[in-house]
Amino acid sequence: MRALLLSCLCTVLLLGAVNAQAEADALTFKTAESEADYNALINELRCLVCQNQNLAGSDADLAKDLRAQVYDMVESGQSRSDVVDYMVTRYGDFVLYRPAFKLKTVLLWLGPVVFLLLALWFVIRWVRKQPAKPVETLNETQRETVRDLLDKHK
Amino acid sequence: MKKGAIIPLVIFAVLVAFLAIGLGLKPREVPSPFIDKAVPEFSLPKLMQEGQTISPADLKGQVWMLNVFASWCVSCRAEHEVLSRFIRTEKVPVLGLNYKDEPSDAKKWLAALGNPYQHIAVDYDGKAGIDLGVYGVPETFVVDKKGIIRHKVTGPVYEETVRDTLLPLILKLREEQG
Numbered sequence: 098m099r100a101l102l103l104s105c106l107c108t109v110l111l112l113g114a115v116n117a118q119a120e121a122d123a124l125t126f127k128t129a130e131s132e133a134d135y136n137a138l139i140n141e142l143r144c145l146v147c148q149n150q151n152l153a154g155s156d157a158d159l160a161k162d163l164r165a166q167v168y169d170m171v172e173s174g175q176s177r178s179d180v181v182d183y184m185v186t187r188y189g190d191f192v193l194y195r196p197a198f199k200l201k202t203v204l205l206w207l208g209p210v211v212f213l214l215l216a217l218w219f220v221i222r223w224v225r226k227q228p229a230k231p232v233e234t235l236n237e238t239q240r241e242t243v244r245d246l247l248d249k250h251k
Numbered sequence: 252m253k254k255g256a257i258i259p260l261v262i263f264a265v266l267v268a269f270l271a272i273g274l275g276l277k278p279r280e281v282p283s284p285f286i287d288k289a290v291p292e293f294s295l296p297k298l299m300q301e302g303q304t305i306s307p308a309d310l311k312g313q314v315w316m317l318n319v320f321a322s323w324c325v326s327c328r329a330e331h332e333v334l335s336r337f338i339r340t341e342k343v344p345v346l347g348l349n350y351k352d353e354p355s356d357a358k359k360w361l362a363a364l365g366n367p368y369q370h371i372a373v374d375y376d377g378k379a380g381i382d383l384g385v386y387g388v389p390e391t392f393v394v395d396k397k398g399i400i401r402h403k404v405t406g407p408v409y410e411e412t413v414r415d416t417l418l419p420l421i422l423k424l425r426e427e428q429g
Contacts, residue, residue: 148279187382191281
């Protein structure tokens with residue numbers, strides 16, 4: 098029974114994979130480069146309708162239109178930065194999942210590094226402040242007890 | 252109290268302050284890169300007069316609005332009454348952009364609800380919409396006499412939007428030199 102279920106599940110998954118592949122294959126590209134550009138772009142451009150999805154993952158109407166736009170631009174030989182500029186002039190920086198490095202986004206980019214360094218500094222300071230504990234050693238009777246216990250379980 | 256004991260409290264307070272600010276933000280309202288830029292040019296067929304086209308240049312020299320709408324858009328229906336009343340009382344010329352809609356559906360919609368628009372452009376494939384950065388219909392742009400976009404409302408126009416934003420802005424822009 099379990100094997101049957103498992104095989105059913107596998108079939109469904111496989112079909113799904115084939116399906117997704119078919120959808121991706123619906124577009125034909127002149128060059129492998131433009132295909133790579135297209136895939137990279139739809140993965141790093143945000144869909145503004147469903148804001149936490151990229152163009153590749155979104156099924157919104159606008160995402161479809163924008164994917165078509167990216168495809169047209171890439172196929173007509175425009176570079177990645179051309180497409181990104183095109184989107185930014187229309188939808189603003191928000192459309193980029195990887196925001197440009199500029200004055201407005203300095204905190205966004207450097208914030209995590211600053212916090213990491215701050216945390217490191219605090220940890221180092223805290224560790225150094227710990228009083229050095231004397232190393233405890235066992236006396237002869239304690240050693241004897243340990244030896245006995247170990248021997249017992251041999 | 253130990254000297255360092257206050258630090259977690261301060262961190263907590265800062266965190267609360269940031270979260271409180273975050274609660275008040277509206278992530279749907281993406282700042283439009285079009286503010287203070289010229290209306291992108293387009294020339295689209297008119298919905299009501301077949302064979303004619305309309306472009307933003309036709310409205311130059313006056314303060315006007317561009318309203319993106321569609322018959323399939325529920326919020327457009329919601330804002331329709333408020334927007335129509337505002338347009339009528341203030342006599343604002345409005346170019347309606349019928350976005351990704353069947354012209355026959357749009358005509359039925361306008362026949363049923365009333366047509367407040369001076370011109371209606373048909374953007375059947377949504378290309379002009381992309382050029383305008385439209386991502387959530389309805390959207391309303393306020394354009395000054397020089398053809399520069401001065402304000403954008405994303406989503407439906409409410410009574411408050413008219414009272415607090417659109418009306419004062421339109422009156423101010425009318426005072427400006429063309």
